[in-house]
Amino acid sequence: MGWVVKLKKRFSFILKWFFKKDKMKIGxxxxxxxxxxxxxxxxxxxxxxxxxxxxSDVPHETRRARLREGVRIEVNGKSLNIDIVDTPGLATKIDFHEFLKYGMDEEEAKRRAKEATEGVIEAIKWLDDLDGVLLVMDSSEDPFTQVNVTIIGNIEARGLPLLIVANKIDLPNASPARIKSAFPQHTVVPISALKGLNIDNLYKVMAEKFS
Structure with missing residues (x-):
């Protein structure tokens, strides 16, 4: 049976090489x-x-997916051409009361909650049109949440390449190790997107993962 497994792996590699895209759409x-x-x-x-x-510090500020095409990343002789899709924040429950904390009146808060819910639906639909995913987690918070588990399950079910980004390592209580422990089956890269910490390593891993 060993030769069957080897043959399947070889065939999979040939298919991947043959159908390799010039540009990847990364969510x-x-x-x-x-x-x-x-x-x-x-x-x-x-x-x-x-x-x-x-x-913004206001949750669900990104209410619609935003697409930027034609981004070229070059690292260590490797070139990665990508379209970037910035998606709305994912949540299993959206309550308008959380928007009231940011000074919105009830009508505005309910409208924002409705838009946020629509944004979550849109983000999930985008998975069917992607070639890979950067899953961003706050490394100062508990990573083992229903949102993270659910989205990882959706990504795995689609067979999409996944790279977990452990963000906010500049915070004093950050612990990328918790994320690695929670999801050991996936590559985790610790960074601070705000400060630019370890960002070059992220580009290197992206070029390896998505090219």
Whole structure:
């Protein structure tokens, strides 16, 4: 049976090489305020001089997916051409009361909650059109949440290459090791998208993972 396994692996490699894309569509996913837009801005600033949009402390500020095409990353002789999709924050429950904490009146809070719910649905739909995922987690928080487990299950079910980004390592209570322990089956790269810490290593791993 060993030769069957080897043959399957060889055939899989040939198919991957034959159908290799010139450009990969990479989605940036994660719960609200994990740093998705900050990471998107960091990547775009480093490689295009532009940004995706403004980041905010208000949860679900990104209410619609944003696409930036034609980003070229070059690391150690490897070139990676990607389209970046910055998606709305994922949540299993969205309560309008959380928006009231940010000074919104009830009508505005309910509207924002509705838009946030629609954004989550849109983000999940985008998975069917992606070639890989950067899953951003706040390394100062418990990673073993229903949101993280659910999205990883969705990504694995689709067979998409997944790279977990342990963000906010600049915070004093950050622990990327907790994320590695929670999801040992996946590659985890600790960074600070805000400060740019270890960002070059992220680009290196991205070039290896998605090319």
């Amino acid at each position: 940036i996913y994660g719960p609200p305020n994990a740093g998705k837009t900050t990471l998107a801005n960091r990547i775009l600033r480093d490689w295009t001089g532009d940004i995706m949009g403004s980041a």
